Amino acid sequence: MEGVADPRILIPARSTSRRTQVVVEQGIKAFFGGNALVAVVVLALITIFLFREGFGFFGQNLANLRLYRQAGLEYVDIIRGVSMEHESLSRKLSEIRLREVRTMEKRNVPLEEINAKLAPFDQFASSFSDTAETLHSLVSDLTEKASALKEKLFAQAELLAQRSQLERAGAQAEAARIVVPEVDRTAALASLHQGAATYESVSADMTAKLYSLFAAAPPLPDPAAQKNFEQWKTRTREYLAALPAASEKLRTWSSEAEIPWYRSLSSFLFGREWITASFWQDWYGIIPLLVGSIMVSIVALVIAVPLGVSSAIYVSEIASRHEKRLIKPYIEFISAIPSVVLGFFGIAVVGQAVRAASQSHFFKWVSFFPISERLNIFTAGCLLALMAVPTIFTLSEDALRNVPRGFKEASYALGANRLQTIGRVLVPASLSGIVSAILLGLGRVIGETMVVLLCAGNRIAIPDFTQGLGAIFQPVHTMTGIIAQEMGEVVRGSTHYRALFMVGLVLFTITLGINYLAQKLVTRFRMSIG
Amino acid sequence: MEDRGLRIEEHRGGSPSAILHSPSLRRRGRLLEKTLFWLFRLATYFVLACATYIFLDIGIKGGRTVFTSKAPFINVPFLTEPPQTLYVFDFEGKKQTLSDRQFREWKVTHPGVSVEASSIAYSAGGIWPCIVGTALLVVGSMILALGIGVSSAIYLSEYSRNGRWIRLVRIAILNLAGVPSIVFGLFGFGLFVIFFGWNVSLIAGWFTLGLMVLPAIITASEESLRAVPQGLREGSLALGASKWQTIRKNVLPYAMPGILTSSILGIARVAGETAPIMFTAAYAMKDEMPWQVQRMTDFFFQGVMALPYHIYVVSSKIPQNEYTARVQYGSAFVFLFLVMLIALTSIVLRERSRSRLSW
Numbered sequence: 001m002e003g004v005a006d007p008r009i010l011i012p013a014r015s016t017s018r019r020t021q022v023v024v025e026q027g028i029k030a031f032f033g034g035n036a037l038v039a040v041v042v043l044a045l046i047t048i049f050l051f052r053e054g055f056g057f058f059g060q061n062l063a064n065l066r067l068y069r070q071a072g073l074e075y076v077d078i079i080r081g082v083s084m085e086h087e088s089l090s091r092k093l094s095e096i097r098l099r100e101v102r103t104m105e106k107r108n109v110p111l112e113e114i115n116a117k118l119a120p121f122d123q124f125a126s127s128f129s130d131t132a133e134t135l136h137s138l139v140s141d142l143t144e145k146a147s148a149l150k151e152k153l154f155a156q157a158e159l160l161a162q163r164s165q166l167e168r169a170g171a172q173a174e175a176a177r178i179v180v181p182e183v184d185r186t187a188a189l190a191s192l193h194q195g196a197a198t199y200e201s202v203s204a205d206m207t208a209k210l211y212s213l214f215a216a217a218p219p220l221p222d223p224a225a226q227k228n229f230e231q232w233k234t235r236t237r238e239y240l241a242a243l244p245a246a247s248e249k250l251r252t253w254s255s256e257a258e259i260p261w262y263r264s265l266s267s268f269l270f271g272r273e274w275i276t277a278s279f280w281q282d283w284y285g286i287i288p289l290l291v292g293s294i295m296v297s298i299v300a301l302v303i304a305v306p307l308g309v310s311s312a313i314y315v316s317e318i319a320s321r322h323e324k325r326l327i328k329p330y331i332e333f334i335s336a337i338p339s340v341v342l343g344f345f346g347i348a349v350v351g352q353a354v355r356a357a358s359q360s361h362f363f364k365w366v367s368f369f370p371i372s373e374r375l376n377i378f379t380a381g382c383l384l385a386l387m388a389v390p391t392i393f394t395l396s397e398d399a400l401r402n403v404p405r406g407f408k409e410a411s412y413a414l415g416a417n418r419l420q421t422i423g424r425v426l427v428p429a430s431l432s433g434i435v436s437a438i439l440l441g442l443g444r445v446i447g448e449t450m451v452v453l454l455c456a457g458n459r460i461a462i463p464d465f466t467q468g469l470g471a472i473f474q475p476v477h478t479m480t481g482i483i484a485q486e487m488g489e490v491v492r493g494s495t496h497y498r499a500l501f502m503v504g505l506v507l508f509t510i511t512l513g514i515n516y517l518a519q520k521l522v523t524r525f526r527m528s529i530g
Numbered sequence: 531m532e533d534r535g536l537r538i539e540e541h542r543g544g545s546p547s548a549i550l551h552s553p554s555l556r557r558r559g560r561l562l563e564k565t566l567f568w569l570f571r572l573a574t575y576f577v578l579a580c581a582t583y584i585f586l587d588i589g590i591k592g593g594r595t596v597f598t599s600k601a602p603f604i605n606v607p608f609l610t611e612p613p614q615t616l617y618v619f620d621f622e623g624k625k626q627t628l629s630d631r632q633f634r635e636w637k638v639t640h641p642g643v644s645v646e647a648s649s650i651a652y653s654a655g656g657i658w659p660c661i662v663g664t665a666l667l668v669v670g671s672m673i674l675a676l677g678i679g680v681s682s683a684i685y686l687s688e689y690s691r692n693g694r695w696i697r698l699v700r701i702a703i704l705n706l707a708g709v710p711s712i713v714f715g716l717f718g719f720g721l722f723v724i725f726f727g728w729n730v731s732l733i734a735g736w737f738t739l740g741l742m743v744l745p746a747i748i749t750a751s752e753e754s755l756r757a758v759p760q761g762l763r764e765g766s767l768a769l770g771a772s773k774w775q776t777i778r779k780n781v782l783p784y785a786m787p788g789i790l791t792s793s794i795l796g797i798a799r800v801a802g803e804t805a806p807i808m809f810t811a812a813y814a815m816k817d818e819m820p821w822q823v824q825r826m827t828d829f830f831f832q833g834v835m836a837l838p839y840h841i842y843v844v845s846s847k848i849p850q851n852e853y854t855a856r857v858q859y860g861s862a863f864v865f866l867f868l869v870m871l872i873a874l875t876s877i878v879l880r881e882r883s884r885s886r887l888s889w
Binding site for chain 1: 559560562563566567569570571573574576577578580581584587588677678681682684685686688689690698699702703704705706707708709710711712713714715716717719720721724725741744745748772773774795798799801802803804805808809838839841842845846850855858859862865866869870872873874877878881
């Protein structure tokens, strides 16, 4: 005791130890603070890297688009558009025939009789598709010319890039040794331009032939089919009327017209085609992927929202205590099912089941059944719904439970029954919480990768909305799916690679927006309840 | 229900409201209530039934691969062998299905016999390297995430005062929680694989997965830290302990069970994710086991096979038929079983701590 109490020994010692202690404390605090900053740093890094890798896309895509014009591919595509339209008209004809055959089969007409009845129509259809013969050959001829020119220009650009790289590195002698072949673009383009004259004569010829065909168009036995056929005829007349416009376009087209810089952005954001690694022209348009993602999410939410919200209401208001103790952990347990297992289950079981159901007798009245693809928007949507239900359930249940007890008691005191209390008091009071739960569920669904990669069918196309609800039984590709599928195979630094990062950036922005909205709603909800 | 209805009539006795007095309307209201409640109940049990169906389907079909009817009742080769190519061919009127190794042995024992064998990738052998790879990924990324996550949570709950920086940190954490896993994959690919030049490697996977679960870990840890009563801190500080001593001796020990419990759910998420490791850490096929490396540093910079990626590969890259179902359902079963076991542990522990812990 005495020794310890000696102040002259203790105080100086304590003060140095206290100083080191303060330093240590400060150090510890700084260490923890630094760790807390990691979240900010990571978020910033994600943004930076998506931008860094993605932004080069615009320059590269612009060069890609310029080459498209300079090599005359655009010119050829004008004529190709005309020829494709003709093909689609041809396909429409065979669709009309198919429908006709089906209706007759339903009336138990023997097959020979059907064929005999439709013989004049078949004659008409085949002579219709024959009218485009010369057009098709013109297109394939021009395609060859243009792609040859494109290849030459591409090789030239590559050699030029190599040379400038060497020059920059200081190897002048080696740079001079690279021979860049001259490409005679004017000559090649001039030979392309002759296509315009050929096109004009071809289209005039085709118009004349088609009008004479129309005069001899055979009637169809079924009135509904006849109506379709008349619609087809008006469409074809419109098509014929539009032919001179294309020839006008060909005449005014110039390979030297400048492509404005914003075209690179707009062709990405509004482009309706995502075509990569093609011999002709690569297009990076996000619309089919965006539409795919949105369609899948809508289907998932349409299924998940009623299920999630009503089970939240059930568990928080109606279920007995024992049920509650069982159901709540079980639904949370569902959220732990790995998405890849759900995707596998979709391929192995759900897809088959959906297709089998569409073929069954029970659903015969549905016009777009039976479906041909077992992996489609609906299959993926069903599985994603199961992933969204736990999120929606847990958060809505929280919101319902957080409504002050007084609200409920006041409602009962006014004589409302349980249903009225739930419908008029509890749900409105927790509505913003429920909506934010739904938004977070949407965020989870739209960012989900494995289920859509495995079950959405992976066809890069905008669904055919003319089929109405049938559109949800078509395969699509999604933003998350395309990144997962193509990232492993692209050349680093290529336009395609950067386009995928741009898709990631769009996805990132969408989910941040959804998240922000959900948070806003939650804070408002807390304030309104007090 | 019954007497509440009576009370309404007593209250409104003076005003002749047709709605409240009409017994048929009241009956209709009760009927509506009952139907709707049944609908809610139906929806709830429908969700549960769907999930149960998935568990049963994978459990039964996968169980055929993983369990055997003879002792030791578990298909040991499936769990301990690497995946191999399956060869299917007809020989002397019988259908033979042999794995790569067996097929080579068979060729030696049947010299001069040439058969037309069709091969199916990944469909023979087992999934041992995938299990090991997933375990390595989970352990590494959880160490990383727990280290950073718990430290951040300590800072946020013990040191920070509400300022602009802290608000920023909280916003970042909230938003990071909503970032899709595939975007984390892209980020990991851009930063770790390409920019740092780590290539497809364990360490790139650790960082990607670790950063992905970070928000969940921080939120859970902070919640557990805040649940420790203020009095414990004040008592310690009053006795002259420093801030760090207080945290270490009087806060962390009480918060630790909660932190670990909630972190287990993070483990389930890390183990279950496929998208972030697709181009940062996973290989579809690798012959060596992770410890068969020449130098110690190579261990960190090698890609591994992982169970979720393996399931993706076997369910999308090979056809669905009787020969592939074995490995498809088998791997899905093992994976689901492991992840669900982890999740179940977490949920059970949490339910228990909720009912037991009261300060």
